[in-house]
Amino acid sequence: MKEIEQPSRNNLEGVKGWLNPSRYGWERISYWFQRLTGVFLLIYFIGHVYETSTIVNGQNAWESFLELTQTVWGHLFLIMVIGASTFHSANGIRLIFTHAGIGLGTPSRPDYPYSPTSLNYRQKSGIWIALILSAAAMFYGFNVLFGE
Amino acid sequence: MESHRVLRESQVMKIHYVTGIAAIFVVAVHILMRLIVPFELSLEYDYIIANYKNIIYVLILESILVLISIHGFNGMRIILLELRQTKRWENMVTVVTISAMIALIAYGTRTIILANGL
Amino acid sequence: MSNTENKYEETITLKVYRENRGQKTGSHYDNFEVPYKRWTTVLDALLYAKSYIDPSVAIRYSCRMASCGSCGMKINGIPRLACYTKISELETSTIECEPLANFPIIRDLVTDFSLFFNHHKEMQPYIQSKENSENDTEKKTFSFYQSPEDVDKYLQFSYCIKCGLCYSACPTVGTDLRFPGPQALAQLYRYYADTRDESKNRLNIVDDRHGIWRCHFAGSCSKVCPKGVDPALGIQLLRSYMLGISKNNKEPAKKIEIITDEEENNDNNS
Numbered sequence: 112m113k114e115i116e117q118p119s120r121n122n123l124e125g126v127k128g129w130l131n132p133s134r135y136g137w138e139r140i141s142y143w144f145q146r147l148t149g150v151f152l153l154i155y156f157i158g159h160v161y162e163t164s165t166i167v168n169g170q171n172a173w174e175s176f177l178e179l180t181q182t183v184w185g186h187l188f189l190i191m192v193i194g195a196s197t198f199h200s201a202n203g204i205r206l207i208f209t210h211a212g213i214g215l216g217t218p219s220r221p222d223y224p225y226s227p228t229s230l231n232y233r234q235k236s237g238i239w240i241a242l243i244l245s246a247a248a249m250f251y252g253f254n255v256l257f258g259e
Numbered sequence: 260m261e262s263h264r265v266l267r268e269s270q271v272m273k274i275h276y277v278t279g280i281a282a283i284f285v286v287a288v289h290i291l292m293r294l295i296v297p298f299e300l301s302l303e304y305d306y307i308i309a310n311y312k313n314i315i316y317v318l319i320l321e322s323i324l325v326l327i328s329i330h331g332f333n334g335m336r337i338i339l340l341e342l343r344q345t346k347r348w349e350n351m352v353t354v355v356t357i358s359a360m361i362a363l364i365a366y367g368t369r370t371i372i373l374a375n376g377l
Numbered sequence: 378m379s380n381t382e383n384k385y386e387e388t389i390t391l392k393v394y395r396e397n398r399g400q401k402t403g404s405h406y407d408n409f410e411v412p413y414k415r416w417t418t419v420l421d422a423l424l425y426a427k428s429y430i431d432p433s434v435a436i437r438y439s440c441r442m443a444s445c446g447s448c449g450m451k452i453n454g455i456p457r458l459a460c461y462t463k464i465s466e467l468e469t470s471t472i473e474c475e476p477l478a479n480f481p482i483i484r485d486l487v488t489d490f491s492l493f494f495n496h497h498k499e500m501q502p503y504i505q506s507k508e509n510s511e512n513d514t515e516k517k518t519f520s521f522y523q524s525p526e527d528v529d530k531y532l533q534f535s536y537c538i539k540c541g542l543c544y545s546a547c548p549t550v551g552t553d554l555r556f557p558g559p560q561a562l563a564q565l566y567r568y569y570a571d572t573r574d575e576s577k578n579r580l581n582i583v584d585d586r587h588g589i590w591r592c593h594f595a596g597s598c599s600k601v602c603p604k605g606v607d608p609a610l611g612i613q614l615l616r617s618y619m620l621g622i623s624k625n626n627k628e629p630a631k632k633i634e635i636i637t638d639e640e641e642n643n644d645n646n647s
Binding site: 267268269271272273276337340341342344349 | 549552553554555556584585586587588590591619620
Binding site: 121122123124125128129134135136138139142145146209210211212213215216218219220221222225226227228229230 | 454455476478479480481482488492529530531532533534536546548550551552554570593594595596597599600601602603604605606607609610611613614616617620622623
């Protein structure tokens with residue numbers, strides 16, 4: 112295997128290139144969110160398994176742990192988790208369809224203004240639906256956790 | 260070089276997609292179970308232990324654990340593989356993500372078994 | 378006449394990245410005040426700066442009409458062809474010209490395309506047809522029959538000018554040197570979809586940890602492509618074959634043997 116050289120020598124954008132998604136439009140932003148929510152949810156999931164496992168240590172352990180999580184910050188964090196999981200799931204479903212070649216249009220003869228058929232209104236509205244569903248779920252979660 | 264791989268990358272990705280879709284369903288059930296009872300009740304110790312005795316609930320929890328662990332750690336593996344491409348890094352990423360996945364599944368299964376037996 | 382000329386005779390500041398990797402003197406930006414008219418392209422402005430202000434600016438260019446793919450560079454942060462971008466469409470008072478990202482810099486705005494071309498070569502970008510390799514002693518001449526529908530399946534991907542803008546925009550290429558990049562993968566699909574190609578091995582070339590699976594459909598490649606190649610479409614369609622969702626039922630193109638006049642005369646005479 113050829114020796115891989117340093118990123119600076121190769122002028123690679125690196126992780127910094129991941130950090131500014133808005134210069135390339137909505138599909139790049141959704142890629143960025145999918146990654147961000149994925150990593151965030153993985154960290155949350157590990158914490159959640161650990162947190163819910165305190166129940167095997169008896170009622171006292173469980174209730175003292177509840178005092179930690181049933182706080183304002185705990186609820187706000189949970190609302191972020193709700194938003195992240197809704198976006199990740201909805202956008203993930205859209206990605207499964209595109210990876211299967213569905214919803215992208217068919218190859219044709221390019222003509223000016225050369226708009227790519229794969230970045231069509233179906234994809235953009237799919238991203239928007241994922242964002243709106245995520246906001247709605249966060250709103251509903253807010254009502255349940257902070258309501259009454 | 261390639262022959263010692265157990266799974267081709269296309270097979271790993273098929274697992275990634277299937278676990279993702281399946282996880283949506285079981286997690287939805289898990290969330291709904293909290294929403295159909297009053298919020299304070301869903302957090303009470305006795306209520307939760309009663310749920311753990313229910314075999315259907317146990318199966319749902321176990322499948323969430325397995326599906327999301329596979330999907331999540333495979334996703335992490337993908338992100339880490341993109342960052343560096345030396346042989347040492349790639350082997351380390353594979354070993355660490357697979358062992359973390361097995362560790363989390365083992366720990367979670369232990370919880371479920373213990374809570375079921377309480 | 379002179380009134381309309383004065384209306385558009387304005388100047389713009391070009392902020393050009395300067396570096397000479399061979400000399401290792403570090404990098405800096407140079408500002409050039411360049412006059413421009415309504416249809417002046419960034420390439421025109423750079424060549425003005427090179428001709429009248431600083432001849433040492435290194436630029437690669439050739440056809441000046443978005444056909445050769447030489448003048449790719451990052452203009453105001455986005456990979457574009459300099460000959461295809463008008464100053465008037467940029468709407469900033471300073472235009473920042475930098476070399477394409479993800480390519481090693483040689484000097485100023487000129488970058489090294491070797492790895493890019495190597496990735497392309499790995500895809501075996503040529504028609505592989507059984508008859509060509511087996512009966513070499515007989516040397517028959519064939520022509521392929523392709524209907525317009527067959528051609529439409531791969532035509533748009535064949536318009537790629539290898540300008541490298543998609544490779545520069547791709548987030549995966551930004552961190553993964555072994556990823557072939559959108560151009561190579563789209564060319565793999567171009568040959569896979571071509572009915573003249575009979576290779577059974579094409580999908581295996583990219584069924585790899587750093588192959589097609591590291592594409593996540595960020596779509597930036599298609600967003601910046603100047604020729605409407607839409608590499609993202611090619612990659613997703615290729616992926617659908619690899620997942621087994623699209624079945625490859627293409628019929629290989631019919632081969633029609635060409636009989637030259639000389640051979641026909643020999644047949645008639647014998």
